Amino acid sequence: MPGIVVIGAGQAGASVVAKLRAEGFDGAITLIGDEPVPPYQRPPLSKKYLLGDLALERLYLRPERFYSEADIDLRLGQKVTGIDPAAKAVIIGQERLGYDDLVLATGSLPRRLPASIGGDLGGVHVVRTLADVDSMAPGFLPGAKVLIVGGGYIGLEAAAVAASRGMQVVLVEMGERILQRVAAKETSDYFRALHTRHGVDIREGIGLDRLLGAGQVSAARLSDGCELAVDMVIVGVGITPDTALAEAAGLAIDNGIAVDAVGRTSDPSIWAIGDCASFPYRGGRLRLESVPNAIDMGDCVAGNIIGKHIEYVPRPWFWSDQYDVKLQIAGLNTDYDRIVTRAAEGEDAVSFWYFKGAQLLAVDAMNDPRAYMVGKRLIDAGKTADPDQVGDASVDLKALLKA
Secondary structure, three states: OOOEEEEOOOHHHHHHHHHHHHOOOOOOEEEEOOOOOOOEOOHHHHOHHHHOOOOHHHHEOOOOHHHHHOOEEEEOOOOOOEEEOOOOEEEEOOEEEEOOEEEEOOOEEEOOOOHHHOOOOEOEEEOOOHHHHHHHHHHOOOOOEEEEEOOOHHHHHHHHHHHHOOOEEEEEEOOOOOOOOOOOHHHHHHHHHHHHHOOOEEEEOOOEEEEEOOOEOOEEEEOOOOEEEOOEEEEOOOEEEOOHHHHHOOOOEOOOEEOOOOOEOOOOOEEEOHHHEEEEEOOEEEOOOOHHHHHHHHHHHHHHHOOOOOOOOOOOEEEEEEOOEEEEEEEOOOOOOEEEEEEOOOOOOEEEEEEEOOEEEEEEEEOOHHHHHHHHHHHHOOOOOOHHHHHOOOOOHHHHHHO
């Protein structure tokens, strides 16, 4: 019996196969990954793992023996080269593997610098896979000069690790401020000040013109004409959904692999989950790049494959660790028109609350887990909070839940 095939052994793929077994599915399950290691956590790669504070085995989502014990055929280091929807088969080199249901958990790909500006030089790195981080780790030496291109969370996390290692760090962001696409000015200001205190040279409104070097990067020319000597470059300019297999198979694409409310693609036997998938949301479509989305969507689709017909309702949350600051984000801040700042006790503790009119949309909480939890409970329940009470630190946070 063909059973269920999952392409992509990341967080989403690992979640869906584990949930299928937990739900009692006893048919064949095959999980295919193109990396040589079992499914692992990606967020710690640019944080504790790069710092050397987390062993490889602790990255694994589950011990490798879990898959054999759960009768899941885990195929590592194998690349799916095509899908034949008519024959209901995936192609792995010369092999054709049949399926009853296929789940695409292909994730996303980091944007890279063009070779025409030096993106293919040695010492130029992205942060996406275990191999990416392993290749850059030996260069994290005290005094080494690193240029980070991109002021999003990946770039800032890499800057924090590099600065903590005693490296000389320059970060360039071509937008007018770091985190411009994802956060309010208040959050940008907070993290700019944090990194500046740790010695990071942040240059906003400045892009990269080109990288220089003979085989190995040795310098960078910025858009303002400045040239910097560099030993390493880390590129954090975003990711794109990995839709190549889906496109070649003729599936509908709309900012990722388009799925319906239950996670099914335009082919009724094929599903998509995680970073690669866009789903219906408030009259439009949404694609979320986060661990919680990968887990929750995987769980939802596992149930739907066995006939539950559960519509996926996201409850977005995210986090980032930089130095001794933990940022926790609840909700989506799209179309906010007001920011309310709430002071908190503790070092570097504060939260920024996003409102559209009277409706609470999202919360950025830095070293303030109580603000995050209260904000998340309100947002998940579709409730709001009085902005005046939010901004008054003398008002107990729990009172916001009772309003």
